[in-house]
Amino acid sequence: MTDPAVGADRASRAVDQAAPTVVVAGGGTAGHIEPALALADAVKRLRPDAKIVALGTARGLETKLVPERGYPLELIPPVPMPRKPTPELLRLPLKVRDSVKKTREVLERVGADVVVGFGGYVALPAYLAARGRVPIVVHEANKTAGLANKVGARFAARVAVAVPGTPLPNAEVVGIPLRRSITSLDRAALRAEARAHFGLDPDAPTLLVFGGSQGAASINNAISGAAKDFADAGIGVLHAHGPKNTLVVQEFPDKPAYVPVPYLERMDLAYAAADAVLCRSGAMTAAEVSAVGLPAIFVPLPHGNGEQGLNAKPAVDAGAALLVEDADLTAGKVAELVVPLVADKARVAEMSAAAVGLGHREADEVLARIVLEAAAK
Template sequence: MSNHSDAPARQGPCVVVAGGGTAGHIEPALALADAVRRQRPDARVIALGTERGLESQLVPTRGYPLELIPPVPMPRKPTPELLRLPLRVRDSVRRTREVLDRVGADVVVGFGGYVSLPAYLAARGRTPIVVHEANAKAGLANKIGARFASKVAAATPDSGLPGAQVIGIPLRESITTLDRAALRAEAREHFGLDPQAPTLLVFGGSQGARSLNTAVSGAAKELAAAGIGVLHAHGPKNTLAVQEFAGPAYVPVPYLERMDLAYAAADAVVCRSGAMTVAEIAAVGLPAVFVPLPHGNGEQELNARPVVDAGGALLVADAQLSTDYVADRVVRLLTDEAARLAMSEAAQGIGHREADSVLAEMVLDVAGK
């Protein structure tokens, strides 16, 4: 898009999104960016990020300009770092303010994490702010940002942000418009899976998850004997040696580039329960066995809880996920089509497929004022 500095009037609004660090912050920001562009093709969307975050790879490949600012890591306990924090915050806020002025920001949309805090502080009192909280419990940056935001949106009802409108998590259009049945044959061919067998998808986030890898690969014999195919993303840093047994293919891959095809190929999934993962799986109506990360503040269990309570997923503690559990409970799920159908409907009842459009409307409304 050319930027005519000599043009007297700017066309559409300029939306700055701040959601760096992890995919859980960046993906919703990019889904919003796409939705803003669909509603206002003349809008400019610019992402804020840091050099070390995942955004330096994800944002440019999705076709959005990335403006780099100094990161402000959030120390969890008092350390010498904490004493240096005010200076680093001030520097980051100043640099962020320069970016907002230079691009002519009409609204700043923050998704939490260490890129959002300087964005909120830089925009405060100058540029309207919209906050989106994806997790079941709001983090520090969003708690601060929500205090002076024009609008606050959240994925779940009890995020801890007062006055938040519950809209779900903005998801990519390739996920929200996914027709799993229509894509199944192509998806299975793509991964080299059995075209007919009930198929289990396993993944543990971009890094993979050792306990998931061990439990599921250890049950390869029982899965094959039950006629179940497996697509298992073990994480680029891990290796997975799976013994071959007579039966449908067990396909290990380091990483899933095409999540849409992975979801379409599967009849059920075993995975972690990050907010983004839970939202995607509910939206596509995939029966799930959620295995929350055992560390942290129990947030992943909270993320999974609404879908589990609705009957759309099972929940198993990391310590309880064993080869025996997979050979028994997971095999039973994959060989019971009626149970999977009921879970699929329950999950879709919880999913928010339209969160991206709803948030885009909110953001453009605030920018227009």
């Protein structure tokens, strides 16, 4: 006859070992989606039997990025949060109620064991739908937490943050989950392949430029306006201008190519091709740039709550990056500051070395363990 205590222990282990269903809520922008997908990949490495389901909306980048990574996507109504008093604010409670109801239906249908939110208008209904039913794990990438994560952290099982000092209760600093193709990137080994892939000069100093997934007009204008300065200095440029923007740049024969592209499908190759990068300083971007050891010129988004400036600060303080305000970024500023930097091999090497040790390369698996522990409980 089996000891009841032994039987209970076996039953408990069977529950713990059952394949967990992890629901990730990180829709809208790449800054919310990519950490969610990096976490999903890490969960699958630790628990290959785990089921991953992503929540998103029909209007976000998740409709493209999530299926490309091989994960199922469940669409829910978005809950955008108006920044100012508007008639839309009066309709918000009804929108929240509708979205929470439909999200709860998804959680029940897929058998969610844990909900992991990364902020934004997909996370809020996920937190409210899961409250009291499914364990919640919150991840905040910015030092200044957004409204959704402030709400979710109040009743979350675990709260993970990217940087110290983030004002959320019981926060654990883990960093930002990044794709393994980024954290394991050998830029030198991939350089020849990367430059051939984009049609760049194989030997010239090269600047990578991008302004987020949609591009940035101020960056596009300033960099393209300095095309002759780059050519005269023997510098190649790989410039992602955004899928809704166009960029026409004068060609200079016998000079390194200036290559404009709408979007970078292979960020690993883009990073490998570059000697330095000029970009916005969203939390995800700042973490990736530091992880691959690229000297950076960060141009924070000029509106919002100043979080992009805070994201850039660790790299700037370490000597791995410079910061230029958006209003100061002109073609003249690029010629004066950026061109000499990229052309200076010694300074580039010095800044690249300063990036070593910044960030948390294992953040994906650290967060995955937290999530699996929450699911098991």
